[in-house]
Amino acid sequence: MNYYMPTQFYLENNCIKNHQKELNQCGKKALIVTGKHSSKMNGSLDDLTESLTIPYVIFDEIEENPTLDICEKGAEIGKKEHVDFVIGLGGGSSMDAAKAIALLIKNEQEDKTCFYQKKELDYVDVICIPTTCGTGSEVTSKAVLMNPSEHKKGSISHDIWPKYAFVDGKYLAYASHELIANTAIDALCHLIESHLNTKATDLSHMISGYGLQKFKTIKDSLLTHEYNYNELMLVSSIAGMAIAQTGTTIPHALSYDLTCFYNISHGQACGIYIVSYLRVGIEQNDQDAKDVLKYLGFSDIDSFDEWIHKLIKKPKIEDHEFLKNSILKNEAKLRTSKICIKSAEIHKIIEESLD
Structure with missing residues (x-):
């Protein structure tokens, strides 16, 4: 029998602000991976940026069913900005994309073709903050991406566990x-x-x-x-x-x-x-x-x-x-x-x- 769950999980009101210390100890500069609209409307992006005392960059181009290409683009921005950890903020799409982006940031020699290759690759730390109530990506190692050119959708080949999961139900009030x-x-x-x-x-x-x-x-x-x-x-x-x-x-x-x-x-x-x-x-x-x-x-x-x-x-x-x-x-x-x-x-x- 086997059981493994390395993510530090918190669920509480005002969760992000309550764990500002852990949030800011993950690195020196963060890449926030999110969508264009929902995290702005539900207040989660404001809560996050107000709690960060370190520099950050926002990559807000994630849509439903994130593609290999958009993850590669996010990673390029992260590498250019010299970020050293990633925060996935939103639904499963944002959190899954954040995991894939964290993999590419750590492995500068790799591109999107590595997502479905069986090889040992490390990743920079990931924090997941869900704002929908279904994905569970904040406590799993999987990331599901879309490959539109081949009409395929599926989990990438790498296990990428979030370091922290900050969960707060208040953001659902806007869904x-x-x-x-x-x-x-x-x-x-x-x-x-x-x-x-x-x-x-x-x-x-x-x-x-x-x-x-x-x-x-x-x-x-x-x-x-x-x-x-x-x-x-x-x-x-x-x-x-x-x-x-x-x-x-x-x-x-x-x-x-x-x-x-x-x-x-x-x-x-x-x-x-x-x-x-x-x-x-x-x-x-x-x-x-x-x-x-x-x-x-x-x-x-x-x-x-x-x-x-x-x-x-x-x-x-x-x-x-x-x-x-x-x-x-x-x-x-x-x-x-x-x-x-x-x-x-x-x-x-x-x-x-x-x-």
């Missing part, structure tokens, strides 16, 4: 209901996919099981919009801690094509498949799949289906064969599921999930 729902569904998929993963252990089940039970306490708020923001963030980070030990499985693998080819947001794309995936496990009489429903407080799979489709809608996609063939070629990802997933199950999941 739309749709964003909160989509990112919370992503966290839910993390918990379920970790729980039903071949790499799951007693320790990872402790995390994912607790996270699923915590999700039960917030699931109604996603429909009523009466949020407890710190609870949403806590569930998201717990879900990140779960997949940090196991990785994700089939719904995430299926989701990437929906994002790459149909521009469906990541959380929604994962949620589209999660009910049918869990249904396969229930039909196979898998106890862990049954436990997922119990932990979430659903009496059966149909009530779970009804709840989730109040939050996300099935897309109308006709080319099912392309989606089926794409995932069936990914034998490594198929092996991550403790639920028996073969061609027939993939066909069932896709057909049930898409109109």
